[in-house]
Amino acid sequence: MAAAFDVLIIGGGPIGIACGLAAKKAGLQYTIVEKGCLVNSLYNYPLYMTFFSTSERLEVGGIPFVSINPKPGRPEALEYYRRVATSEDLRLQLFEEVLEITPNAGQYIVQTSRNTYHTRNVIIATGFYDIPNLLDVPGEHLPKVTHYYKDPHYYATRKVIVIGAHNSAVDAALETYRRGAQVTMVIRDKEIGNRVKYWVKPDIENRIREGSITAHFNSTVTAIREKEADIATPEGNITIANDFVIAMTGYQPNFRLLEKAGILLSDDGKKIPAYHPLTMETNMPHIYLAGVVCGGMNTHLWFIENSREHADRIIGDIMQNR
Structure with a gap:
């Protein structure tokens, strides 16, 4: 035609x-x-x-x-x-x-x-x-990794890594945390992004401050496996147990x-x-x-x-x- x-x-x-x-x-x-x-x-x-x-x-x-x-x-x-x-x-x-x-x-x-x-x-x-902007790390293409976050209920009670520090990452971290997920944020920069919605930014900062959500600043995910992930932090490389990775990398x-x-x-x-x-x-x-x-x-x-x-x-x- x-x-x-x-x-x-x-x-x-x-x-x-x-x-x-x-x-x-x-x-x-x-x-x-x-x-x-x-x-x-x-x-x-x-x-x-x-x-x-x-x-x-x-x-x-x-x-x-x-x-x-x-x-x-x-x-x-x-x-x-x-x-x-x-x-x-x-x-x-x-x-x-x-x-x-x-x-x-x-x-x-x-x-x-x-x-x-x-x-x-x-x-x-x-x-x-x-x-999506890819991480280019081993394990990125495992089914447990997504660059699109949709519904927090899916992650209830699971160990979740959220990569990123801007609106999408912050929303994913807060919503999955409130559905019972154990959330770890991995953030390349030294703080939460300054473009995060003004009514949400204090919420995520307080959850990190009180320890409800773990955050690794100046850090990157270096490898992902079925049940764990490696993170490079200023204090050295660490490995944590993990069920899902939500990569909000833009x-x-x-x-x-x-x-x-x-x-x-x-x-x-x-x-x-x-x-x-x-x-x-x-x-x-x-x-x-x-x-x-x-x-x-x-x-x-x-x-x-x-x-x-x-x-x-x-x-x-x-x-x-x-």
Whole structure:
């Protein structure tokens, strides 16, 4: 199947939805292609996650997000974005992965796992949650190790190592501890991260201080085995009994897709894609970036609330160039 569009949007998360709303409002022929379910990254968030942002800062397309809480949680966000997509009748191609973007006579051919599309413009809004940053230690690929934390009940009464010091790691440590897990945190830096949610940071620091949660700072996991794990600490190497490892080591965008499309990445290790800050157009004509993917490895720079405006910038530039 070959279909032609003015705009093809890669990524069905909040920013991809915002781009779809803007494209529809402008009267453009568009579609949104998403490798998983609708707002796939949010679906894979922990069950009880609470957003740092208030509901109005998560709104897209000027459609109100009404929440009974000061800061909404995952279920409310899933409901909101689903209702936005369905009530606005957005064109969606779900469970369809984009494999390649190829220039063709002033347009692009986008090959997916199911279809082939022809489009004048491409918007890449793929986020960063699909590819975890690996530990590169022996035993990392054992079934007991996960880079995605979902539900604390699974770890009840077990010995759990949580790697990391930011929001995801802190949430996993506190929630599994409160479900009866024996929790050890392994933290590369000297303290809990300064970007941890302000209402959670005192909680984790107090649990560590009182000894309810063990924390090894300036430390790394060096090996993982079925029933134990090795940790390098400032006091020397230690081995502890262990049932599960939750490695909250962060994630990265799909750089392979960007590079295959011809988008330049910075060579300073941050891999920041080349794009114009006003139009969001990359070095490849008519290929745009929106959302977290713009930050490369600096995945903490862009959020829903400060990248919603990318949609209007991009569609405005497309309309100007028609």
